[in-house]
Amino acid sequence: MRILVVTVVHHPEDARILHREIAALTERGHRVVYAAPFGARGVVPRPGVEGVDLPRAAGRDRAAALRAARALLAGRGPEADVVLLHDPELLLALPGTLRRWRRSGRAPVTVWDVHEDTAAALTMKRWLPAALRPPLRVAVRAAERLAERHVRLLLAEEAYQDRFRRAHPVVPNLPTVPAAPPAPPGTDRVVYLGHLSRARGALDLVETARLLAPEVRVEVIGPADADVRDALAEAGRAGVLDWHGYLPNDLALARLSGALAGLSLLHDQPNYRHSRPTKVVEYMAHGVPVVTTPNPLAAGLVRRHRCGLVVPYGDPAAAARAVRRLRTEPRLRLDAAACGRAAALAELDWAERSAGFADLLEGWAKGTASGGRAPGPEPAFRIRPAAGNGASTPSP
Template identity: 50%
Template sequence: MPRPLRILVVTVAHPPLDARIHNRQIRSLLERGHEVTYLAPFTAFGAQPPAGVRGVDVPRSAGRHRLGPVLAAGRIARRLARHHDVVIGHDPELLPVLHAVARRGRTSRHAPAVVWDVHEDVPAQMEMTTWVPGPVKRPATALATAVEGFTERRLHLTLAEHAYAGRFRGEHPVVPNSPRVPAELPAAVAAAAGEPHRLVYVGALTTARGIEEMLELVRRLPDDVRLELIGNAAPALDARLRAIDDPRLDYRGFVPNEQALQRLPGALAGLVLLHRHDNYLQSQPSKALEYLAHGVPFITTPNPASAELARSSGAGVVVGHGDVDALLTAVLALRDDPARRQAMREAGHTAALAHHDWNRQGREFAEVVEAWAAQR
């Protein structure tokens, strides 16, 4: 076991209890005996620093309000970096901060290893971003591509998807968004007599992730099926969802990932209704992996990565983009065929345990970070 490292983790855009940052990466680093300081927007999300972590509150970056939070986080990160062995940043807007930390490290006796954890296809994401004006999207996309190339030559990179590798010249470790898979298939707790079947969705709630299709589905569901929505929504959407008075919709808002996952076992199916955007085409949706890990079949749109996971796991059903008729048909077919559901539950858990288990991949992530720290 290597000596304990002091690791600084920084985000201004993600919820502090983000599944990738907190539940996976930070927990894996703590399990290896390392010390973690966590700069995150705790107050903005009404969150407390996780146990065993030194939390430092920073403003939240969102929409067009990004410069102030980045400057504030940058001042703190540059001050703290000199006392840490590794700095890991999780947002594209933090790249100037990470470069500044790396540049200062090259001129001082203490140079932390600086890592950018690539969560998204940033150039493709520019095309989807609503707060970037239309005429600016193309040059912003070109700029994002150039910045990524510049960053690759100066910082360490970890990638959330194998598909992201094509954007970069060199080879970089892939750190997938895999869940911690229970060793045994979780029991499918049967609904009490008279209780409806549960569909579930866990994740951010946006148009591009299929919220409109899910709400249309709710309007068509029979009384013995309900949809449970668990996730963060923008204020306007949050207010709209809370105003819906329909027993077939159970909107819970943001719930910490560990608690949200406890709601999965026993669900009829999980939904993954990503639209056809470049940012989603080759990305393996983490929510689908979470469904598999907890023995829940999933229904997905035909984006290539999602459709391939449905095929390879034997636990998914593919429906067309925006095709709520097909979505309802898939839901009712699963409701009416418990033997098929059970077979899909078992196949999905087996696939997750074999290929998508963070209990193994988390150790590999920590070993990569330790190796970069040793190279300083």
């Protein structure tokens, strides 16, 4: 197939987009054109993928990115068998584009990969005036229902199904579990992997690091929002933590193995309550005990698989105590690492799901896949019935 993948919001080396979905497609021999903000992010396309540079949509500055995306879709869309969109903003470029494609007789299958609960995420957009958030949430919900009528949907979480009237395939956001056994967890290094913001607990992370220093070093990997960068940089200069900033996915993951613990200090926000933090599964996959706040899906994983400790929201002292407990109780630390790794291998490995994702897009392109069931062997994806139809819901 010829597949056009488009994002103006995500980093071009976003793990879900590039390292999972695009990798699964190129491994099948499909030709991928990847349109993303390469220049704005200072990266270049990976070999084997044709890259198209787009402006980045950030904060209130989104108009230029949407104009460029609309022009790209109008020009390159008819060349593709599948157009895979990764941002809700890109839905704004579709109405006129879909009509032009249909008139031309060359309309590709259009797919929206739903990464998050967009309406809930609006509550955390500090650049968005508070008075605009409620009406925009209503508008986003309406846009989602409209999109459901005109494009195919993939959902990153089963809980997202409640926002839609029909059942849609769930493509879980899982890492590839390394085949080689990881180093056992040590006693002097804690890791954090992922984007850094107030709502993701960046300031709690800094305070946790202060409480652990100098016996335990906190290593922070990921880009940060503007309003927390100074605090992270100052903590780095003071020797409280090591902040590496953004690292390519393979380099970032390589720093996990052997850590005493992996931190996930999300705040209690609507957008996080039904989303599984990918970092938690990445820690498990690399044999790193998890310390997490009570985000429901993260805490559920930790408690069910006995792979770490759960601490209260907004409590750096509790997070530091949990790390010290793992440090001073070798049996707890080693058991948590082993249990997390075993669970990731058994249930949470993208390598076991990637073929099902490629099967799904191939089936849609051929017109053979239904909207409610992903082809391919189970357990590729889980399909949850739409709310209110009386059907039972499979457990995660």
